[in-house]
Each structure stands twice: as structure tokens, then as C-alpha cells.
Amino acid sequence: MRRRRFLGTLGVGATAGLAGCSSLFQTTTGGREPPLVEDRPAATYIPTHHEGMTMLGMAMAGDLRVALTYSYPHRFWVVEQEEGGFGTRRIDVGPDDAIHLMASVWDAETGMVIPTTGVSVEVTNADGFLEQEVVYSMLSQRMGVHYGGNFPLDGDGTYTAQVQVGGVSADRYGAFADRFGEPSTAEIEFEYSEAERNDIPYELYPDTQGQRGAAPAMEMNMDMGMGTMPLGRTADLPGESLGSGTSGDARFRASRIDADRFGGPYLAVTAGTPYHGFVLPGMGLRATVTRDGEEVFAGRLRSALDPEAGFHYGAPVDELQAGDEVTLTVETPPVAARHEGYETAFLTMPDVTLA
Numbered sequence: 001m002r003r004r005r006f007l008g009t010l011g012v013g014a015t016a017g018l019a020g021c022s023s024l025f026q027t028t029t030g031g032r033e034p035p036l037v038e039d040r041p042a043a044t045y046i047p048t049h050h051e052g053m054t055m056l057g058m059a060m061a062g063d064l065r066v067a068l069t070y071s072y073p074h075r076f077w078v079v080e081q082e083e084g085g086f087g088t089r090r091i092d093v094g095p096d097d098a099i100h101l102m103a104s105v106w107d108a109e110t111g112m113v114i115p116t117t118g119v120s121v122e123v124t125n126a127d128g129f130l131e132q133e134v135v136y137s138m139l140s141q142r143m144g145v146h147y148g149g150n151f152p153l154d155g156d157g158t159y160t161a162q163v164q165v166g167g168v169s170a171d172r173y174g175a176f177a178d179r180f181g182e183p184s185t186a187e188i189e190f191e192y193s194e195a196e197r198n199d200i201p202y203e204l205y206p207d208t209q210g211q212r213g214a215a216p217a218m219e220m221n222m223d224m225g226m227g228t229m230p231l232g233r234t235a236d237l238p239g240e241s242l243g244s245g246t247s248g249d250a251r252f253r254a255s256r257i258d259a260d261r262f263g264g265p266y267l268a269v270t271a272g273t274p275y276h277g278f279v280l281p282g283m284g285l286r287a288t289v290t291r292d293g294e295e296v297f298a299g300r301l302r303s304a305l306d307p308e309a310g311f312h313y314g315a316p317v318d319e320l321q322a323g324d325e326v327t328l329t330v331e332t333p334p335v336a337a338r339h340e341g342y343e344t345a346f347l348t349m350p351d352v353t354l355a
């Protein structure tokens with residue numbers, strides 16, 4: 001089976017030479033990755049390094065296309081509630097972890113990434129090896145929203161991955177209204193070689209690590225005429241703009257959309273990362289709409305998918321008019337796990353009035 005490696009375009013300040021060898025791999029796994037930057041900003045920042053990745057294969061899961069890639073196993077962070085707010089907890093590489101396995105899921109017709117569903121991966125081989133995990137929804141500066149985790153493997157050989165994609169619970173509109181609601185499964189067979197893993201390119205950022213910014217996103221051109229694997233960016237909202245604003249380093253935009261598929265005037269809000277505009281899923285978000293100092297709406301915005309508005313948070317608001325003032329309250333920050341460079345951002349998020 002032919003596999004493709006990706007490093008992407010470099011372009012974040014001065015970088016060290018890239019490498020791909022077992023000696024480098026041995027210094028970057030099992031808790032021996034480059035030390036984290038001290039005094040990291042409470043914002044998106046340039047990480048210490050990034051890794052390339054290898055494409056293992058693609059398959060259909062119902063209406064959804066699934067791509068499976070892997071890289072070196074590495075640390076990541078999960079979001080947890082703490083006393084007085086939210087924080088992150090680091091997940092370090094385990095002694096048996098061989099790879100960081102990543103599944104990307106998107107609509108085959110429109111190319112829209114599905115950022116809010118449950119995904120589990122079962123990896124087996126002919127010798128009876130079995131590893132099954134519910135993988136995390138994740139956010140990476142290189143590949144945006146995906147699902148991933150560190151996995152052990154039983155040495156070199158042929159493996160089969162069963163990628164189970166749960167039904168989407170987010171509100172769906174337009175052509176998406178009757179789609180993605182049922183669970184589906186994709187099966188991908190792949191060859192694994194430790195030597196090939198050790199040849200995956202690796203890039204260090206010794207001069208820019210810790211500075212506000214982001215590593216370059218990876219545009220992944222795929223074989224077999226399937227175009228570019230989407231990374232899950234926020235859409236340009238249709239309708240009448242109600243302003244934009246920033247909270248906790250997240251970029252918010254709001255629009256009034258009056259369309260039959262929404263049943264009337266509809267408040268749509270996108271939440272994205274700086275620099276790349278990746279969607280931020282898993283957020284608890286409320287909106288207060290005022291006009292001439294009078295409150296005309298206060299309520300929760302629901303996760304939603306729409307062919308034009310993309311992934312967003314929204315609610316029908318019959319009274320909504322152009323020129324209304326929208327204030328957003330983040331009750332729960334984005335709960336997607338984070339790769340390095342995002343783990344300090346999108347946690348403390350004060351109210352923001354869009355302008």
C-alpha cells in the first residue's frame with residue numbers, strides 16, 4: 001500500500017534543519033520531547049516543534065469520508081473543569097505508544113469537516129493484536145480539527161483500522177438536515193514500519209517558540225483525484241453582519257440570516273482560532289441581543305451545521321434585526337483536546353460585545 005508523508009510549507013521565523021531518523025525519534029518520545037516553553041502566553045503560540053505525518057489511507061463511512069494519518073506519539077492536553085474555571089491536563093506519551101493516530105472526517109460532497117461527533121478506532125492484526133480507543137476531538141495548528149490519540153502497535157506488519165463515526169447530534173440545516181444522523185464505519189488497512197515512522201520529517205522552532213503566532217497549516221493533497229483534505233476553517237457567514245470580537249484569543253463573528261431553512265431570522269455565530277481560522281467546537285455559548293438598550297433575546301446557541309454557514313453556533317431569533325447589539329457569554333470553553341500551541345488559549349473567555 002502506498003503511503004504519503006507530509007511536512008507542508010515552512011514559514012514561521014527561523015527554524016532548525018529538518019530531520020527524520022531514529023536518533024531524533026528517540027529524543028522526542030516517551031516524555032523526551034523538547035522541553036515546553038516557560039512562561040507560555042495565555043494565547044495561541046508557536047510550539048517548540050512540529051512533526052510531519054504519513055497518510056495511511058481513506059475510506060467512506062456512509063456519506064462521510066475518513067482519512068487516517070499518523071505521526072510520532074506526542075504529548076497533548078485535555079480540557080477539564082477546575083475550581084473556579086477550566087484548565088488543561090497534559091497527556092504524556094506512554095511506554096508502549098508507537099504512533100499518534102489521527103482520523104479526519106468530512107462530508108464527501110461539500111468538503112465540510114465534521115467537528116462534533118464521537119469517533120472510536122479499533123486496530124487489529126492477523127496475530128490477534130487488538131487496541132480500541134474512543135479518540136479525542138482535537139485541535140492542531142497543523143491540521144485543524146481532527147480526532148486522535150496515541151496508540152500502541154505490535155511491531156512492523158499489516159493492520160486493519162475500523163473507524164467508527166457516531167451520529168451527529170448538532171442541529172443540521174438545508175441539505176444537511178437529513179444526513180449524518182446515523183453511526184457509520186470505515187475500514188482502512190495499512191502497513192506499519194518502525195523504520196518508516198522514524199523517517200517522518202520533524203521541524204524545530206528554536207528562535208520563535210513561545211511567541212504569539214502559529215505553525216503553518218498543512219495542506220494535504222491526496223492521491224486518486226480526491227483533492228485537498230479539508231482542515232475545518234470557519235465559513236464566511238451569509239446574511240447581514242452583526243459584528244465581530246475576540247475573547248480568550250478566539251475570534252467570533254455573528255450574522256443575521258433570514259432563510260426558510262432556519263424558519264425565519266436566525267442568529268449564527270462562528271468561533272475560530274487566530275491565524276488559521278479553524279473552527280472551535282464543543283463550546284457552551286449564550287447570546288444576549290439588545291436594541292436601543294432593551295433586551296430582545298437571551299438564550300443558548302446550539303452547535304449547528306449548514307452548507308453555507310458551516311459549523312457554527314446558532315438560534316432562531318424572531319425579533320432579530322440588522323444593527324442589534326450582540327453580547328456573547330462563554331459558559332464552557334472549547335473542550336476539544338489541544339496539541340502544543342493551543343493548550344493555553346481559549347480557556348478564560350470573558351463576555352464580548354460584538355462591534
